[in-house]
Amino acid sequence: MLNSRLKALPDYPFPRMRALLGEISPGDPDGLNMSVGEPQHAIPDFVADILDRERATYHKYPPVAGTPDWQQAVAGWLERRFEIASGTIGADHLVPLSGSREGLFAIGMVTIDRRKNGQMPAVLMPNPFYQPYAGAAIAAGAEPVYVNAEAKDGFLPDYEALPKELLERTALCFICSPANPQGSLASLDYLKKAILLARKYDFVLVGDECYSEIYDSEVPAGILQACVELAKEGKGDADNPFHNVVCFNSLSKRSNLAGLRSAFMAGDPVIAAECRRLRNYGGSPLPLPVYAASAAAWRDEEHVIENRALYRRKFDLAEKYLSGRFGFIRPPGGFCLWLDVGDGEEATKALWREAGIKVLPGAYLAREGQNGVNPGVPYIRLVLVHGEELLEPTLAKIATIL
Numbered sequence: 001m002l003n004s005r006l007k008a009l010p011d012y013p014f015p016r017m018r019a020l021l022g023e024i025s026p027g028d029p030d031g032l033n034m035s036v037g038e039p040q041h042a043i044p045d046f047v048a049d050i051l052d053r054e055r056a057t058y059h060k061y062p063p064v065a066g067t068p069d070w071q072q073a074v075a076g077w078l079e080r081r082f083e084i085a086s087g088t089i090g091a092d093h094l095v096p097l098s099g100s101r102e103g104l105f106a107i108g109m110v111t112i113d114r115r116k117n118g119q120m121p122a123v124l125m126p127n128p129f130y131q132p133y134a135g136a137a138i139a140a141g142a143e144p145v146y147v148n149a150e151a152k153d154g155f156l157p158d159y160e161a162l163p164k165e166l167l168e169r170t171a172l173c174f175i176c177s178p179a180n181p182q183g184s185l186a187s188l189d190y191l192k193k194a195i196l197l198a199r200k201y202d203f204v205l206v207g208d209e210c211y212s213e214i215y216d217s218e219v220p221a222g223i224l225q226a227c228v229e230l231a232k233e234g235k236g237d238a239d240n241p242f243h244n245v246v247c248f249n250s251l252s253k254r255s256n257l258a259g260l261r262s263a264f265m266a267g268d269p270v271i272a273a274e275c276r277r278l279r280n281y282g283g284s285p286l287p288l289p290v291y292a293a294s295a296a297a298w299r300d301e302e303h304v305i306e307n308r309a310l311y312r313r314k315f316d317l318a319e320k321y322l323s324g325r326f327g328f329i330r331p332p333g334g335f336c337l338w339l340d341v342g343d344g345e346e347a348t349k350a351l352w353r354e355a356g357i358k359v360l361p362g363a364y365l366a367r368e369g370q371n372g373v374n375p376g377v378p379y380i381r382l383v384l385v386h387g388e389e390l391l392e393p394t395l396a397k398i399a400t401i402l
């Protein structure tokens, strides 16, 4: 009765964490939940105003491809942010998404055929990774291949080192930069090499960039930016600089609007057209007031600059309490801490038992890699989404308990 392929997907990390904590009562009922990457900073005021102003349009079925206003806002943002010539990105390159998670899942359906070069298709992803990548692979009948991204690798997967036979049957590959959970940044050079690899072996390369606006000192490069640079160097198709490549971005982290469910995919117009075609069958377009509010959010940078400053202050606090311990690295991007505590499950239980602090065991965000080892086992992931007033005492407790 049920699709047996889906049995290969373990339960999602959050129910697994709740099961782990099971009967243990929290040391403090008011402890902090540092497991869910849901920003607690204020939403931009203008977003609520626009949603209210546009409320009469909720009766309308909204367009799958987005409104012209939304398309112009997103294209303009991508071009400004990633130094792409104005007019390069248009409606053909864009797909609106109700949050990037659903798009990252559905991209498997769009890009994975039954066979790749006569073999079982493979989907490459970093390990640890954002869990929907595995969902995309498994639901589409492909083999997920978990490519370790450990401290010794600069927390980035080395796709170029994979065997030719595997690359030949690769249909889809994910890069997450800034990475969840480690916060590592893929350089422009890394991205360019990955793009050339994708084109050589004809697979689709996804850049998951939903943390691109939360960074410390180095501005994260974008995968579409790398495509344009390659085109300038004469490497690639001048008519379609984004050949084989798409990026995903979202207002969830950039603008503290996780509940608005507003994101997009952008890139190769051939892939984007197929995504939009499929979304007519099974996608959920954004309501018209959400398109309007989202367009305004993509056009405004002031709230994003403030947001970034808040995160920097919180990483200062994390550094104060955790520097020099648990392999602490001040991540160049994102809002997670990835701490090597020896045994992530034991540390998760201890923090809950002693202080009611919820974190995620790193093992739940990773799988056994090709070497048979789950690289997440020694780690916990903490997200710095709360205000400094809640965060500082909690970080102090974490340092003591661990």
Ligand SMILES: Cc1ncc(COP(=O)(O)O)c(C=O)c1O
Pocket (backbone or CB within 6 Å): 037, 098, 099, 100, 101, 102, 130, 176, 179, 180, 208, 210, 249, 250, 251, 252, 258, 262, 263
């Ligand atoms: C790496 C990564 N990509 C994508 C998403 C999805 O975000 P949303 O669906 O809110 O756009 C998340 C959310 O936590 C994430 O961590």
